[in-house]
Amino acid sequence: KNEVEQSPQNLTAQEGEFITINCSYSVGISALHWLQQHPGGGIVSLFMLSSGKKKHGRLIATINIQEKHSSLHITASHPRDSAVYICAAAPNYGGATNKLIFGTGTLLAVQP
Amino acid sequence: DVKVTQSSRYLVKRTGEKVFLECVQDMDHENMFWYRQDPGLGLRLIYFSYDVKMKEKGDIPEGYSVSREKKERFSLILESASTNQTSMYLCASSFEYTEAFFGQGTRLTVV
Numbered sequence: 001k002n003e004v005e006q007s008p009q010n011l012t013a014q015e016g017e018f019i020t021i022n023c024s025y026s027v028g029i030s031a032l033h034w035l036q037q038h039p040g041g042g043i044v045s046l047f048m049l050s051s052g053k054k055k056h057g058r059l060i061a062t063i064n065i066q067e068k069h070s071s072l073h074i075t076a077s078h079p080r081d082s083a084v085y086i087c088a089a090a091p092n093y094g095g096a097t098n099k100l101i102f103g104t105g106t107l108l109a110v111q112p
Numbered sequence: 113d114v115k116v117t118q119s120s121r122y123l124v125k126r127t128g129e130k131v132f133l134e135c136v137q138d139m140d141h142e143n144m145f146w147y148r149q150d151p152g153l154g155l156r157l158i159y160f161s162y163d164v165k166m167k168e169k170g171d172i173p174e175g176y177s178v179s180r181e182k183k184e185r186f187s188l189i190l191e192s193a194s195t196n197q198t199s200m201y202l203c204a205s206s207f208e209y210t211e212a213f214f215g216q217g218t219r220l221t222v223v
């Protein structure tokens with residue numbers, strides 16, 4: 001069993017829909033990261049959170065430390081949101097080196 | 113803006129060649145990482161470095177080595193490239209306990 005699991009693996013939505021991507025982890029963490037990867041490869045960090053909720057534009061990330069679960073929400077989805085979304089856990093045994101454990105990603109396609 | 117720059121977007125190399133992948137960051141980060149990304153497997157850590165000349169093996173170091181002679185530059189070396197090293201390679205850097213910044217990736221094909 002992977003230490004970081006995401007669901008769903010693939011998601012197709014219509015433009016304007018509210019989207020949720022889920023991440024569960026089994027290790028103790030110092031932080032949970034959400035990353036975005038567009039076709040072509042480059043990865044961008046969306047959020048790093050250790051408690052509660054963060055919001056940036058139409059993106060919202062939440063985390064429940066007790067349940068070891070995080071969600072990424074996209075409101076009013078748009079075709080430009082189409083990408084792979086990756087959840088990554090920074091385990092609290094990793095120290096300051098910030099080694100991450102990655103989920104396998106969720107491929108999101110938003111259709112116009 | 114933080115920049116992590118990888119030397120090539122696409123590379124094609126022959127089996128047995130020695131291959132160098134270069135990564136440079138401009139934010140004075142202590143930590144630098146090399147990952148490979150394969151379909152269905154996600155990102156897997158090959159090596160990381162937490163200071164100049166310091167390195168530690170990640171989860172899949174076999175067939176790879178690294179070099180960090182200067183703080184801003186972290187090189188991944190494939191000593192003798194093999195077809196099972198065909199993959200997307202991603203470099204990243206970070207400070208302690210902060211978000212990681214990624215390069216644009218190098219898609220390596222070994223023929």
